[in-house]
Structure formats: structure tokens, C-alpha cells
Amino acid sequence: MIRYFPLALGLMLCSGAQAQNAPRTWIEPRTGMPFVWIPKGCFQMGTDTAVALPPDAMFRHLPAARDLAADEHPRHEVCVEGFWISKYETRNADWRRIMDPKTGIGAADHPVSGVTWSQARAFAERLGAGPGSKISFRLPTEAEWEYACRGGAAEESVPTGREASDRAWYNKNEDGTAAPRPAGKLAANAFGLHDMLGNVWEWVDDGYVADAYARHDLFDPRAGESAADRVIRGGSHRSEPMHMRCANRGRYPADESLPTLGFRLVRSK
Incomplete structure (x- = not known):
């Protein structure tokens, strides 16, 4: 059941000061996967104008720039x-421990990739099906994912140069390696989460609906339950800098x- 909480409190919890507090963590016992508590709150989802592109003329000539925020x-x-x-x-180590020790492409500490949305959901179900377990898991909703990615920040723009390299693995990182990197090597965001941008795209629970934002409920919205395409978030190690944004869909x-597509989980209860 969704509980009402005052808007003023929600905005306060979304503040940068709140996000900078030491995060609460919980360790999943079967895999050792750490989970971080994200406090309830309200935020402005999506973008209200065209995303501010860097002055570099290269960005403005890319076809994607014209529709950069069309579905945001x-x-x-x-x-x-x-x-x-x-x-x-x-990570691959997490996947192999729960699913099949012979699956998962790459090193144990790299993010698992090459899995479908249904396979990601199957992993979540198996993770919560251990002996005597009273805990369940699921993919995050699109709204939860963006809220967690923003880490309390109200605005964002396309990062460039050192800013981009410090926050995400993308297609122009300095070492030039076109492959996923070990999880958690770059700095965490203000909520204590790593690799929300770059490395691998992440499945979320919502189906893709281009105009979903015109239909969203105020509280814990979901969209596109029966849609064939599902939303992916965060970009990957092959993505352009302009896609290293929390609002990018x-x-x-x-x-x-x-x-280039993996996932992270939410603990349901």
C-alpha cells in the first residue's frame, strides 16, 4: 500500500545534504551483494527543455542531438x-552463484551482461527463493532508477572531459578499452551507488512507452506493463557522453x- 507523505518532507529528503549522509547498507547473505537504502522522497523526473549540450560543435551536428530528450x-x-x-x-560472480556457474561472460567482478529482461527477472526470483527466505527482489521501476541515479541532484547536463571520465565508463575513457570494467571502480554517486551511468545499460521493470511521462501517477509510477520493449537506463561503455545522464531513456x-546490457536489483521486502 502506498503511504502519503508531505511534499515538503519529500523534497527535504531529496536534498544534496541528505544524500551525502553515510548510506545504510544491507548484505544479501547468499551472494554478498551489498544493497543501499534510498530514502523516500519526491523529485522532478525527466527534462523540461532540450538538454544543454557542450559548446563543442561535434555534439550539435550529431543527429541524436535534435531528439536528445524527446521522450523525457x-x-x-x-x-x-x-x-x-x-x-x-x-556481477558475473553473483549470477553464477544463483543461476549457473558456467554462465556469465567475463571476469567475476565485471557486470553480468548479455541477459534478457526475463532472465534478469528470473535471477531476482531465484535470489529471493533461498531456504527460509522472507525477502524478495525485483528490477527497479524507471522512477526508482532515475531517483537513485540523481542522488539528490535537481539538474544535470552532458558531462565532458574529466567530469565524464570520473563518473562513468563510456566510449571515450582514457584507456580506450571497449569493454565493461570491474564494478565499483569509479566514484559512487551521492547515494553511495556505483556505475549508475556507463559500464552496461541496466534493465528496469517498466515497459517502454514514449509518452509515459504524460501518464505517470504522482506516487511510485509504473508504465507499459504489457509492452514488448522494456526500458533500459544508464548507458554503457560504448555510449556517447551525451547519453551519460540520469534522465536518458x-x-x-x-x-x-x-x-552491453545488464541490470541491478531492488529488495522488495
Whole structure:
């Protein structure tokens, strides 16, 4: 059941000062996956104008720049209940421990990738099905994901140079490696979460609806329950800097996989 909480309190909890407090953590006992508590609050989801592009003329000539925020409108208020979300993208070691020790492409500490939306949900179900377990897991909603990614920040722009390299693995990192990196090597955001941007795209629970933001409920919105394409968030190590934004939305068929697409989980209870 969704509980009402005052807007003023929600905005206070969304403040940068709140986000900078030491995060509460919980360790999942079967895998050792750390989860971070995200306090309930309200925020402005999406963008209300075209995203501010850097002065570099290269960005302005890219075709994607013209429609950079086309499905991020209208910017609107959303309130979410508090939730536990995994500190890192789900790693190969986590996947192998729960699913199959012979699966998961890459090193144990790299994010698992090449899994479908349904496979990600199956992992969540199995993780919560241990002997005597009273805890369940799921993919985050699109609203929860963006709220967690923003870490209390109200605005964002396209990062460039050192700012981009310090916060995300993307296609122009200095070492030039076109592959996922070990989880958690770059600095955490203000909520204590790593790799919310870059490294691998992340499945979320919502189906993709281009105008979902015009239909969202105020509290804990979800969209596109029966949609064939599901929302993906965060960009990957192959993404352009302009996509290293918390508000950026992507889409992909639920029954298909990509080597640049993984996930993280939310603890339901």
C-alpha cells in the first residue's frame, strides 16, 4: 500500500545534504551483494527543455542531438517510497552463484551482461527463493532508477572531459578499452551507488512507452506493463557522453539480449 507523505518532507529528503549522509547498507547473505537504502522522497523526473549540450560543435551536428530528450518530456513531479537497491550492477560472480556457474561472460567482478529482461527477472526470483527466505527482489521501476541515479541532484547536463571520465565508463575513457570494467571502480554517486551511468545499460521493470511521462501517477509510477520493449537506463561503455545522464531513456525488446546490457536489483521486502 502506498503511504502519503508531505511534499515538503519529500523534497527535504531529496536534498544534496541528505544524500551525502553515510548510506545504510544491507548484505544479501547468499551472494554478498551489498544493497543501499534510498530514502523516500519526491523529485522532478525527466527534462523540461532540450538538454544543454557542450559548446563543442561535434555534439550539435550529431543527429541524436535534435531528439536528445524527446521522450523525457514533460518534466514532472514523482514521489517514491524508500527502497533498497544494489550498490553495484549485478556481477558475473553473483549470477553464477544463483543461476549457473558456467554462465556469465567475463571476469567475476565485471557486470553480468548479455541477459534478457526475463532472465534478469528470473535471477531476482531465484535470489529471493533461498531456504527460509522472507525477502524478495525485483528490477527497479524507471522512477526508482532515475531517483537513485540523481542522488539528490535537481539538474544535470552532458558531462565532458574529466567530469565524464570520473563518473562513468563510456566510449571515450582514457584507456580506450571497449569493454565493461570491474564494478565499483569509479566514484559512487551521492547515494553511495556505483556505475549508475556507463559500464552496461541496466534493465528496469517498466515497459517502454514514449509518452509515459504524460501518464505517470504522482506516487511510485509504473508504465507499459504489457509492452514488448522494456526500458533500459544508464548507458554503457560504448555510449556517447551525451547519453551519460540520469534522465536518458533507452528501449530494447524484452526477449533479446545485448553484450552491453545488464541490470541491478531492488529488495522488495
